[in-house]
Amino acid sequence: MMETSARLLRLLSLLQAHRDWSGADLADRLDVTARTVRRDVGRLRALGYPVHASPGTGGGYRLGVGAEMPPLLLDDDEAVAVAVGLRTAASQGIEGIGESSVRALAKLEQVLPNRLRRRVGALNAVTVPMLRGPQTSTVDPEVLTELAHLCRDGERLRCEYRDHEGNVTRRTVEPHRLVCTEHRWYLVAWDLDRDDWRTFRVDRVTPRPPHGPRFAPRTPPAHDLAVYVSEGVSRRTYAEQALVRLLVPLPEAAARISPSTGTLEAESATSCLLRTGAGSLDVMVVHVLLLGLDFEVLQPAELTEYLSSARDRLSRALQRPGPAHGPGRAPRTPDGAGRTPGTRSGSGGAG
Known part of the structure; x- marks a missing residue:
């Protein structure tokens, strides 16, 4: 006959393997009496396993759903x-x-x-995962x-x-x-x-x-190490740092801005604050514009000057006449694909 601890593990394995067991079947599998099965079921319950019992000739034992997560037994394939x-x-x-x-x-x-x-x-x-977005x-x-x-x-x-x-x-x-x-x-x-x-x-x-x-x-x-790391990778390691008010609610901004881009803080029902960093203010301008959200610069004041300079360059570029296009030829997009502005390619975006 098995020792009690080994028998309990075997009983637990049987209960996890099938939904319902009769007391007689369990006793036969474990080579013990029905009374021993009842005692072992009580031991499992004391350890936190929710073993349900139903009386009568058609009754038996079933491993149910408990309030806490008890240890599990896994066979080789499951492990x-x-x-x-x-x-x-x-x-x-x-x-x-x-x-x-x-x-x-x-x-x-x-x-x-x-x-x-x-x-x-x-x-x-030999397994190659297909990931959503780039694997950095x-x-x-x-x-x-x-x-x-x-x-x-x-x-x-x-x-x-x-x-x-x-x-x-x-x-x-x-x-x-x-x-x-x-x-x-x-x-x-x-x-x-x-x-x-x-x-x-x-x-x-x-x-x-x-x-x-x-x-x-x-x-x-820090108490919150996730915030600590986010601040480190998005701000502390960069020469230039900025504080920007985003004119959208926090959940909308969080859906578009990753923790490695910056840290977000709720300000009102319609706005939130973004703290972020970049290697230079020129890069910061591009970084903020590519967020695709309306914003206001709070710090530093120099970033506003760089934005004004970028706005002037863009205005001059848009005022210059574009190259002439041949009859029936669509203007070429920056990627050279020759698509009409506003159309989308068949491939997905950068994610």
């Missing part, structure tokens, strides 16, 4: 399917579930047998899970980091949290060499174990 799905969600940074998928993947891969690891690796190696960076799920373990365990990370100019440096940091925005992952960590908090793009991190030692957690740089 592989879940791991592949989590890796896909993690590497693509799917909005709303990216960080959760990395935590779940770290837990699953910690106990995944080697034979199943090989199956997961083979499936990911590729993140190795194994790096993500390694960083997740270090954040969880409070263990120092030794790595090489490549900056935006391609320069590679050796870093030793105390990892705190992983933050996902769109298709990019960032690591918020305390940089021991610079004695300050830093944000690292995960696709530029190459771990160089052995890691460690463990460290005592520090007070994080």
Whole structure:
């Protein structure tokens, strides 16, 4: 006869495999008495599993919906399917579930047998995802899970980091949290060499174990790390910063402006504030215009002057006579396709 703990796991597996079980069938499968089945069902209930029982000759047991999420048992195929799905969600940074998928993947891969690891690796190696919009960076799920373990365990990370100019440096940091925005992952960590908090793009991190030692957690740089990272990638790293009032409600602006473009703040029912950055005020002009929203510049005052200069150049360009076109020939668009203004090509936009 199986030990109680092993028998409980077997009973749970049976209840998850089929919707309804009679007490006699469960007793036969487990090689115990019906009374033992009733006691084991009570133990599962005490652990948080909602096992429902119906009396009578046609009654039995059924695993129901509970108020909390209890542990699940997965067979080999189910474990592989879940791991592949989590890796896909993690590497693509799917909005709303990216960080959760990395935590779940770290837990699953910690106990995944080697034979199943090989199956997961083979499936990911031959799978090509079709993404909505451009994939700006590729993140190795194994790096993500390694960083997740270090954040969880409070263990120092030794790595090489490549900056935006391609320069590679050796870093030793105390990892705190992983933050996902769109298709990019960032690591918020305390940089021991610079004695300050830093944000690292995960696709530029190459771990160089052995890691460690463990460290005592520090007070994080902000209560909301998603906002902290958004401000860092959209403003703090740029030479020029601006504050712009957008003349649309916050939800409408948020639907068009990504966290990597800037941070949004509600101002009224019909307007919101955008804080953003750019390498120069010339670039800022283009950046703001391409938002496609009506706006007012609040800071800096120099940005208004650059906008006026751009307006004058555009006015002069529009006043100049255009090139003559031959009979029946449509004017050429900037991409040289020769389409009539206002028409659309068959391909999708930039997204």
